[in-house]
Amino acid sequence: MTVDVEDYFHVSAFEKNISRDRWDTLPCRVEQNTDRILQLFADHGICGTFFMLGWVAERYPNLLRRIVNAGHELASHGFSHIRVTQQDMDSFREDVSRTRKLLEDLSGTAVLGYRAASYSIGRENLWAHRVLAETGYRYSSSIYPIHHDLYGMPEAPRFAFHPPELPIFLEIPVSTVAIGRHKFPCGGGGYFRLFPYGLFRWALRRVNYLDGQPCIFYFHPWEIDPDQPRQRGVGMKTRFRHYLNLQRMEQRLLRLLSDFHWDRVDRIFLNQNLANNEK
Known part of the structure; x- marks a missing residue:
């Protein structure tokens, strides 16, 4: 379970x-929404992995500490949500190093x-895996092996893999379900708000029982916040993707938390990988 x-x-x-120089002028809702998620997880006895922006951590260090003190894994989402496709190797290295140091200094955890x-x-920037390994990270969950107009690497493996020449580093793709030769998304986000819950539950169970693999699910704090400020001037596609079924998200999430067993990424994948390496 990842946030x-x-x-x-x-x-x-x-x-x-919304330009980055406006971020500090806008009403921020991430703290209250993340606290709500922490309560939902506590109610269900679930620990997860929280990929946190450095920008958020700087402004809400106590939120970061509440995440860690509740037993969740803290991980990096980069500093200010700049896509890797917009960075060269040097700027990427600086970004991931800066964010990791900030998160570790504030939390006291690795x-x-x-x-x-x-x-x-x-496929165009797989060099990022080596930079992450060189800067102290043990895993990435940054590839979605599907076709999408904004992201995706459909030829990537569906399940956790070691990039070439990086035997102690893992890439853990977001979950997809295979039907015939085709892969379909079942790892969360807008797809979770779009498709019927029963279809999502079927897909996740298929990955668990047919493929024998754990699933990687993700969502964002703003997805449980139907009262967030509405943005003007955005395209129809963006408006549909962002605001679709926000009012239903929390109830769907509650069903998901009850229907499956969830845990932190490091405990599921890194412990399993360590055991495999010792065999």
Whole structure:
């Protein structure tokens, strides 16, 4: 179970409408929404992994500490939600190093995981895996192996894999379900709000029982916040994707938390990988 800790104005789809120099002027709702998620997880006895923006951590250090004190894994989402496709190797290295140091200094815990903004690691920038390994990360969950107009690497493996020449580093793709030769998304986000819950539950169970693999699910704090400020001047596609079924998200999430067993990424994947390496 993973949460990308960012606010409604951080999303890549709004970057043409909301410039970064306006972020500090907008009403911030990420703290109250993340606290709500922490309560939902506590009510269900669930620990997860929180991929946090450095921008959020700087402004809400006590939120970061509440996440860690509740037993969740803290991981990096980069500093200010810049897609890797918009960075060169040097700027990416500076971004992931700066964010990891900030999160570790504020939390007093090791940060091992990273998720790129908008799943922006793909066939054109796989060098990012080596940079992450060199800067102390143990895993990434930054590839979505599907076709999408904004991201995706459909030829990537569906399940956790070691990038070439990086035997102690894992890429853990967001979950997809295979039907015939085709892969369909079942890892959360807008798809979880779009498709009927029963279809999502079937897909996740198929991955668990037919493939024998754990699932990676993600969502954002703003997705449980139907009262967030509405943005003007955004395109119809963006408006549909961002605001669809926000009012139903929390109830769907509650069903998901009850229907499956969830845990932190590091405990499921890194412990399993360590055991496999010792065999």
